[in-house]
Amino acid sequence: xxxxxxxxxxxxxxxxxxxxxxxxxxxxxxxxxxxxxxxxxxxxxxxxxxxxxxxxxxxxxxxxxxxxxxxxxxxxxxxxxxxxxxxxxxxxxxxxxxxxxxxxxxxxxxxxxxxxxxxxxxxxxxxxxxxxxxxxxxxxxxxxxxxxxxxxxxxxxxxxxxx
Numbered sequence: 797x798x799x800x801x802x803x804x805x806x807x808x809x810x811x812x813x814x815x816x817x818x819x820x821x822x823x824x825x826x827x828x829x830x831x832x833x834x835x836x837x838x839x840x841x842x843x844x845x846x847x848x849x850x851x852x853x854x855x856x857x858x859x860x861x862x863x864x865x866x867x868x869x870x871x872x873x874x875x876x877x878x879x880x881x882x883x884x885x886x887x888x889x890x891x892x893x894x895x896x897x898x899x900x901x902x903x904x905x906x907x908x909x910x911x912x913x914x915x916x917x918x919x920x921x922x923x924x925x926x927x928x929x930x931x932x933x934x935x936x937x938x939x940x941x942x943x944x945x946x947x948x949x950x951x952x953x954x955x956x957x958x959x
Contacts, residue, residue: 820851822887822898823868831862832876850884857881858905870896872912872921879943880905885924889914896920904943910936 825832825848832844837853850856850866858864858880865875870889876882881903889896896914901924911934914920921932925941 821849821869822852822884823850823866824848825850825864826867826873827863827865827875829861829863831859831878832864833857833862852884852887855881855883868898868912870894870912870914872898872915873910874900875908877906877908880907882907898922899924901925902939902941904941906938906940908936908938 825844825846828844828846828848833841834844834848834850834857835841835855836851844856844864850868856864856866856876858876858878860878862878863876865873867873868887868889869891874882882905883901883903884898885901886897886899888898894913895917897920898914899922903926907923909915909921909923909932911921911932915932915934918933919931923930923932923937923939925939927941930937930939
């Protein structure tokens with residue numbers, strides 16, 4: 797009973813919103829399947845559980861059988877497949893104006909982002925990958941980063957078209 801009351805309180809805090817500052821708390825874990833862990837800045841690695849707070853600059857990792865879905869305070873969601881890793885670099889949201897910004901670094905794996913309120917703005921949601929940046933405006937984005945993938949060389953010339 798006490799655990800479900802805590803989860804209901806956490807979810808209601810999401811919908812109430814937080815003032816427009818670079819909040820440490822950016823959302824909660826909405827689903828966790830087996831092997832998933834988080835590492836908030838300057839804290840030890842911990843196994844993720846349902847309803848757990850997710851904070852700015854937290855590294856989220858899944859392993860062979862792990863999956864996790866994050867619910868952000870702007871009602872966007874981010875799902876990580878097995879063997880994935882992401883860091884939520886920045887998340888700012890003003891619920892009264894429904895504007896904000898999110899940047900994250902994807903180092904490995906497959907993720908699915910479903911836009912919330914801040915994704916309705918230009919250049920508000922960005923994912924950095926080893927081979928470039930992905931900007932999301934509204935809608936849904938699927939991003940895959942192969943582990944240990946190298947970024948494409950910026951000096952690589954385009955193939956010459958046939959004559």
